Amino acid sequence: MTTLAFQDLYPDELGHCYGCGKNNDHGLQIKSFWEGKETVAHFEPRPEHTALPGYVYGGLIASLIDCHGTGSAAAAAYKANGRDMGSEPALRFVTANLNVDFLAPTPMGETLELRGKIKEIKEKKVIVEITVFAKGKACAKGSIVCVKMPASMMPS
Numbered sequence: 301m302t303t304l305a306f307q308d309l310y311p312d313e314l315g316h317c318y319g320c321g322k323n324n325d326h327g328l329q330i331k332s333f334w335e336g337k338e339t340v341a342h343f344e345p346r347p348e349h350t351a352l353p354g355y356v357y358g359g360l361i362a363s364l365i366d367c368h369g370t371g372s373a374a375a376a377a378y379k380a381n382g383r384d385m386g387s388e389p390a391l392r393f394v395t396a397n398l399n400v401d402f403l404a405p406t407p408m409g410e411t412l413e414l415r416g417k418i419k420e421i422k423e424k425k426v427i428v429e430i431t432v433f434a435k436g437k438a439c440a441k442g443s444i445v446c447v448k449m450p451a452s453m454m455p456s
């Protein structure tokens with residue numbers, strides 16, 4: 301049995317995000333999963349994601365943290381409500397605040413691993429902390445405040 305990623309369970313109308321939308325052919329299409337109490341995602345930067353030759357662009361790293369964070373928030377909210385992630389009505393979160401510390405240069409040519417921890421969970425707000433590893437070394441750390449998507453943002 302294949303486990304679907306959090307983002308594969310987003311309804312089609314919420315699948316356009318540049319970072320995580322399964323329907324965005326030009327996007328990053330990141331995929332997040334539970335691993336115990338943590339969430340995990342992997343991503344291999346492409347040549348166009350270069351900052352300086354040999355090193356990954358920080359904006360890409362922030363984008364990965366952003367979308368692994370909002371996906372993790374949604375998954376945690378479903379879990380807290382005892383619901384399956386694909387069930388309706390969709391519980392979705394947007395980014396209210398994103399802080400990233402770049403701890404060490406991130407090498408190109410490696411698969412990055414993002415590990416998320418749920419630090420706070422409320423009905424409307426989830427705070428997630430994410431560490432990005434390359435070859436087992438922590439290269440960036442992000443904190444993301446995720447707030448339930450306002451109804452006004454729901455595509456009609």
Ligand SMILES: CCCCCCCC(=O)SCCNC(=O)CCNC(=O)[C@H](O)C(C)(C)COP(=O)(O)OP(=O)(O)OC[C@H]1O[C@@H](n2cnc3c(N)ncnc32)[C@H](O)[C@@H]1OP(=O)(O)O
Pocket residue numbers: 310314317319320366367370392393394395396397422424425445447448449450
């Ligand atoms: C769904 C699939 C797509 C995935 C999306 C991927 C990630 C994205 O790129 S989303 C796009 C970027 N984000 C946006 O466009 C959001 C724009 N901002 C907004 O719509 C609103 O400001 C929004 C929804 C974030 C907050 O709405 P608002 O009415 O202010 O929330 P409010 O009810 O006051 O606050 C809820 C909680 O969040 C906290 N909060 C709100 N804004 C912030 C902030 N900027 N920083 C820190 N905390 C905040 C509040 O303090 C409150 O916390 P608590 O419950 O502990 O008191």
